Amino acid sequence: MALAFDEYGRPFIILKEQEQKSRLRGLEAQKANISAGKAVARILRTSLGPKGMDKMLQSPDGDVTITNDGATILEQMDVDNQIAKLMVELSRSQDYEIGDGTTGVVVMAGALLEQAEKLLERGIHPIRIAEGYEMASRIAVEHLEHISQKFEFTVGNIEPLVQTCMTTLSSKIVNRCKRMLAEIAVKAVLAVADLERKDVNLDLIKVEGKVGGKLEDTELVYGITVDKDMSHPQMPKRIEDAKIAILTCPFEPPKPKTKHKVDIDTVEKFQTLRQQERKYFDDMVQKCKDVGATLVICQWGFDDEANHLLMHRNLPAVRWVGGVELELIAIATGARIVPRFQELTPEKLGRAGLVREKSFGTTKDRMLYIEQCANSRAVTVFIRGGNKMMIEETKRSLHDALCVARNLIRNNSIVYGGGSAEISCSIAVEAAADKYPGVEQYAIRSFAEALDSIPMALAENSGLQPINTLTAVKSQQIKENNPYCGIDCNDVGTNNMQQQNVFETLIGKQQQILLATQVVKMILKIDDVIAPSDY
């Protein structure tokens, strides 16, 4: 413990209750942190690549999640260590920013930490290592730009996009139908994409899942599905050319927000109140009818009487629709959400070509499909699968694929996958290292070695000899001056990723390297860990 003494030799107390706090300093702290970071990376290492394994996670409530999505694993892992939490954050930020490559970024960071440990042992100062890494990452990112290719696609030719999404999906459990899901993802993204501004609002894509059926039954609906049914069992199940009124007020008697009382003290008052109540219901329904609505979607419930009146006036209605869904429906159909009956006007109605109810399985499961919307810029991917975990995992995989497609629309540069980009960067960084004088040269060289760890993990997970494979590919890249050689994970017989059609987005890769370097730098700069010790 740090102790300071005054002129009489009595100790100052610097930290409050310092005997009760555990404290690690200097090299010891760095090494502890590094080992924690490495431990997290080690967990994810086996999930990398098309032959990566899944993890089974059991939540505190006993629910089971099976996934190989790095971000999901880390998030549900119940991590306690501070450094490990940093790694969780790292994976999460990759997820938010790019959506894919969440496993790769953690493995990369782990490899960088491992290399840093070796350098520390040789007595190199952590700050110098961090600076060396920074330089190296800049070289790598530039090199990536250099080997990247522009990927031209048009709305008519979506094949390049599909291929890239397939690369993402091939590491997931859904790779059985990766082609189909990739097509769904690309079509969904293109449907909502703003090609002019090169942006995609993924909120417009709703991913809905229902257990049962098989994965092949997954479909893309150009419209919205709502997990609700008509409020009255005898309302029509199919409405063509629907005009939709979206309401956020209940079909119930008014309920002023201020406290009030209506006193009834005479028979007349009782009568009038009764009349009014009936009129009120009548008015509500009549208003909807008057503006020409043929379908009412309401956020709240209906009174029995109102429900029957709606049915009676031949006005189908759906109740208890959630806020998010309501907004999506509003966007899709071009409707305005109306908070009060008085404000209903014909202009505020949405339009949809077809609204239908569809039932599933033997239980009373029904879904409402709203299709052929006026503004088709909201789509739903409806996932079917054998069990709940499968659906959840498919949702996550599809999210990754959607993100990849979006990234490609934003920036259509790609690099080749299968570890080829990493190997190529490693060669470039290695070559550049010699130009830098000083201790940083060592750090840069270590960076190059850390880059090798991703293809190494890929080869390992695919059951290949990691060192043999890596060195063979590396020498091939240098010999043929071809940055497209990678690890042949699927045993196709060629190392050329261009022929195997394995692509990844450029920004995804760059982000991986930058984020990993940043976190490693941060971890290296910590030289003192003070934690309250356990009681």
Add this chain to the structure above:
Amino acid sequence: MAVERLLKDEATEEKGDRARMASFVGAMAIADVVKTTLGPKGMDKILQSTGRGRSVTVTNDGATILKSLHIDNPAAKVLVDISKVQDDEVGDGTTSVVVLAGELLREAEKLVNAKIHPMTIIAGYRMAAECARNVLLQKAMDNKQDPEKFTSDLMNIAMTTLSSKILSQDKEHFAKLAVDAVLRLKGSTNLDAIQIIKKAGGSLKDSFLDEGFILDKKIGIGQPKCIENAKILVANTAMDTDKVKIYGARVRVDSMARVAEIEGAEKEKMREKVQKIIAHGINCFVNRQLIYNFPEELFADAGILAIEHADFDGIERLALVTGGEIASTFDNPESVKLGHCKLIEEIMIGEDKLIHFSGVEMGQACTIVLRGASSHVLDEAERSLHDALCVLSQTVNDSRVLLGGGWPEMLMAKEVDELARKTPGKKAHAIEAFSRALQAIPTIIADNAGLDSAELISQLRAEHHKERTNAGIDVISGGVGDMEKLGISESFKVKQAVLLSATEAAEMILRVDEIITCAPRKREDRM
């Protein structure tokens, strides 16, 4: 330096082989639990709930058994989940799917021990499943065009499904019940339209299908017990006090006389409402909610049969059967559709009085009255019948059928074996393993029936190497028999769902190489 703890206290982590072993063991344990219930000679399980009353269920329905188990092993939960989905989606085959997944994992374990990578096994399983599915597709028979044959197909399917259940004694009787009921639905899969009423007493054989509709309610006192050419108004409205719905309204009076006045007005309001209802020209009124004495009396005066408290499903069904609409307001009698039926009468089943609607307009809904010695028997009978109804309704939509008795499994196994021979590489082992897992199902059926499974299966396999065979296990005679002659059929949809979800589940569990269990959420002891 030792790695510090990464996870929170009590969270556990299992890696690599140990994780795999934990999930294999868990999944196989679950499969073994339900294994003995498979097949016509399968045994039942008694389940006792831990809740109040310690109620007892006797069943051999896989989904019901698994639902009631409290399971901690995550892999086992996957299996429970597929069984549940199978139940929701096709209704039958809940045991088979778990057993097949268990067998697949058992075979996979052997392969993993032989140092074959799980991914290779998965690749093999996928190829095998695809091949097996194609065989099913090829061999499925579709008799949709021929109504007579189709009905006999349905009969066979129903009998096959029921033969493994408690109803096997009277399976012919119940199969007929189920087929009749499903055919009335005319292709819809809404099983809600089939009402099952359970009444203890009598024997299972006394169960019957009623074409009309039976409502488990009594007729109000002093009202006609029998109505011919009934016009029925189905309603969902308050018939008690019919309070003012405007929020915050309350009655405030200053003298007793006022109370009487208001009460009078309330009564008047109810009377008016009743008058309006009567003005529809009805002679039967069915309400979902309570009917108080006062309006009931008014109805009785008008000679109208008033039935109160019919539950929501009952109302919906009644509306469906009689063709009326469910009304909540009564201001325009001319536009409300009324329901019709020829005769409403009170009937007695056992000791209970029920209301019987016969000669209804739309024959879509019907009622099956189950009789049986005890409530456990009735519950199990209902579950069995539900299975049969589910399978039949799915078959009506997808009319392809397969033979039963292990015939499809043997066929698939044979084709998958052929595929294994053609496939180079380690995958072939996995494909072979798949075929072994498929053969395990007829083996278990034979074992459960107390037959010499090894002998039977080898006979069966020999039989299947001839062209176009219909051989399967005939559990009753204890030998190999012609399934077509014996009339043992299964629905294609069920078999396909079993195959696909079992493979999917096995694949999921195989892919796992690490299990992280979070600390269970602390709960207060609820004593």
